[in-house]
Amino acid sequence: MSIEKLRGEIDKIDARLVELLNKRAEKVLEIARIKEKEGKSYYSSGREKVVIDRLLSLNKGPLPDRELKEIIKAILNSFLSLQRRLRIVYLGPPATFTHLAAIRNFGQSAEYIPVKNIPEIFIMVEKGKSDYGVVPVENSTEGVVSHTLDMFLDSDLKICAEIILEIAHHLLGKGKLENAKKVYSHPQAIAQCRVWLEQNLPLAKICETESTAQAAQLASREEDACAIASEVAAALYGLSILEYHIEDSPHNYTRFLVIGRDFAERSGEDKTSILFSIKDRVGALYDML
Incomplete structure (x- = not known):
């Protein structure tokens, strides 16, 4: 078959893709109206994971899973913005790794609000000035981000999702x-x-x-x-x-948390985080465990 004929076949497939995406968009908008009536959150990291895992299980190639996952993620983020453009607060200014993690999770269509420090992120989400916040919590080389953990001690915000980002310095x-x-x-x-x-x-x-x-x-x-x-x-x-790549460890990852006012829907593969404080004395941690 010639290149022209193959491109003609691709054009037909592309047209079908557009048709199917718009049909999916109609169903998404129907769900959005139901969520609005019931006061439910538009964003569901659990549902997103279920969709991605199911579609990847159907993949028989030649498109690799990694590339397919990125395509699915971009489509899901576009449909999320179709329901409602979310406001996401992050540790700024633009182009920080927290910003990159936020874009990885919510896509390019969300409204991103940079702030100067981690406490501001918590405050903006608590006051409803932002739908969600993205905060760093742990690095594979340097350990936990204490500022983030300290904020959870006095906050009622919930962990809605996690983002693991490979860090290239x-x-x-x-x-x-x-x-x-x-x-x-x-x-x-x-x-x-x-x-x-x-x-x-x-x-x-x-x-x-x-x-x-x-x-x-x-x-x-x-x-x-x-x-x-x-x-x-x-x-x-x-x-x-x-x-390029001046980091000392070639396997350098940072874990970020998406924080919000409500718990996310369960996905079946959820994690539970427990945060507690103890007195500084010998054997205190042993007694807690």
Whole structure:
């Protein structure tokens, strides 16, 4: 069969896809109206997981599961925004890893609200100024994010979903690597690149920032400064990537939590988090267990 005929077949398939997607959209809007009447949340991470797992189980190739999952996720996020455009608050500014995690979970169509610190995220969700918040909770190299755990002690917000994001740290700058006298980044990112920095920029001044994106902002204003941040931050703030993947561990992941005012629907593969505090004395943890 010629290329022209094959493309003709693809065009027919594409037309059918559009028709089916719109039929699905009609059903989604019907469900949205029912949810609105019953006061239910539009977002359901449990239902999303069930849909993705079921469709992946039907996949016989040649499209790999990883690519198919990304397509399904994008479609589901589009339908979620069709029901209602969600407002998502995250640790800003734009292009932080928390921002990337939020986009990974809610897609490009949601409204994203950057704030300066983790307590602000909790406050905005608690007051109803945002539907959900995304907060970092644990890194595979550096451990837990204590600010997030501390906030849960005094908050009634619920954990609605988790997002696991592979973290790739790059060295960004306007000048050359050999001219770098200062490196900006978030304390967690600095800690995760400590060995590389000691070996390659031992004389550079290390400056902590509130986020990796803020680090990129600051580095964009100085010729002899660099930032440890993401590839997205490099594009956003007009920086060159001087060195790729400077993280000390090749398996560097951060776990983020989606927080909201209501519990998510059960998926059948749910996790339970228990947070408690104890007095600082010998054997206290043993007694709790």
